[in-house]
Amino acid sequence: MSHTIAALYKFVDLPDFESLKEPLQAFCERHHVKGTLLLAREGINGTIAGPREGIDAVLAYLRNDPRLADLEHKESWSDERDPFHRMRVRLKKEIVTMGQPNVNTNNAGTYVPPENWNDLISDPDVVLVDTRNDYEVDIGTFKGAVNPNTVTFREFPGWVQSQSAEGGLLDKKRTRKVAMFCTGGIRCEKSTAYMKSQGFDEVYHLQGGILKYLETVPPEQSLWEGECFVFDERVSVGHGLKPGPYIQCRACRHPLSEEERASPKYIRGESCPHCWDDKTEEQRERFRERQRQVDLAAARHEEHIGADMQEQIRQRRALKEARKEAARQRALQKSTQKGAEN
Structure with missing residues (x-):
């Protein structure tokens, strides 16, 4: 389907x-x-x-x-x-959580369409900032982009403050142009508005986000390197928005390459190289049990995560009744055969 x-x-x-x-x-x-x-x-x-x-x-x-x-x-x-x-x-309090609910998104930065993005970020006077979280940046970003190494978007304002200090990457004495990008554009609406509230005048962001760029710009002209993380079961997409090779660790949610899945630290549903050292035995056991339930559900051709429980119960009852009816028919058939033999 x-x-x-x-x-x-x-x-x-x-x-x-x-x-x-x-x-x-x-x-x-x-x-x-x-x-x-x-x-x-x-x-x-x-x-x-x-x-x-x-x-x-x-x-x-x-x-x-x-x-x-x-x-x-x-x-x-x-x-x-x-x-x-x-x-x-x-x-929610915010549709994208930055911890800055009073930022005026009507004062966001200047939109730059995908077809003009390469020219902007090739300008040596532009500081290019990836506003996404570190696990997203790990599998792909634009050539020359700065990774703020944030775990959540809420940490972004703190990173801006630290880099705005004298000698920092965003020191206003030497940084005049800032370009920002994210998956679909929403985080940049807030991040660029926040930057402007902090006194940055020339702030730009990729219209439609990375997804629109990958959909619009041909691979041979692209300055994108790697895959783009997405928040659904596809995990990642590439040019043309084709699903990529990554899966997601069910313990820490980090995207995993084929090489990382070959690691002895990768145990399906339990751990991966990114979280192996951070899990207690109690946590491992909990993840282990969850995976067992997922496997049992799969063996029954059911969904474990997010499935409608009432529908599952209905299906199980219907299957049970069907088996009972089949057993009754077999018993009746045997009885009829014996009667005929006698």
Whole structure:
């Protein structure tokens, strides 16, 4: 089955965001759409996947709200298993957590379309900053980009403050142009707005994010190196948004290459080279048991993560009844045969 994947976000004032949750959750489930959508006073953000008609229905439902009428989204596709296991609509303080809820995203940096991005970042006077987390940067980034080595986006303002000091990478005495990028663009809306609030005037960001760049720019012209981490079961994508070779460690969520999966420190569902030394035996045992449950569910042709439990119970009961009925029919057939023999 082919899955259409839609990534979307919009900064817009939603004072009634809490009341939007339940109707949106029910609508997505009714149209067999899965993923995560975040609602906050400052807007909406998320990625969803499902059948073509389901995605179209959800997007139309959202855009029926006048405040979201111009909601933009980016699409990709997957012919493999479901990119998501469940549908979740969550209420948050921020649709992307930076710990700076008062940053005015209407004052974000200058958009640069993918076709003009190479020229900008090839300028030696531009400091190119990857605003994503370290585990995302590990598997791919733009040539010459600076990695702030943040574990979460909440750490980004602290990194800016430290690098803005005299002699730092962002020392205003020597840094005039800053270009930023992220997966789909939302983190750069906030990071560039934050930079401008800190006195940086020439701040730019990649319109549509890395995903739009990989979709638009031919590989032979690309300055992107590696794969782009995505927050669904594809784990990574490359040029043309084709799913990449990475899987994700179920213990620490770090993307894993084929080489890392060959390590003796990689135990499926339990550990990988990135988290091997950080796990206690109690944690290992918990992950081990979870993987055992996943394997048992797979043997029963069920989903362990995110599956509808009531549906699973219904299926198990139906299978049990079918087996009983088959046994009754076999017993009846044997009885009939014996009667005929006598």
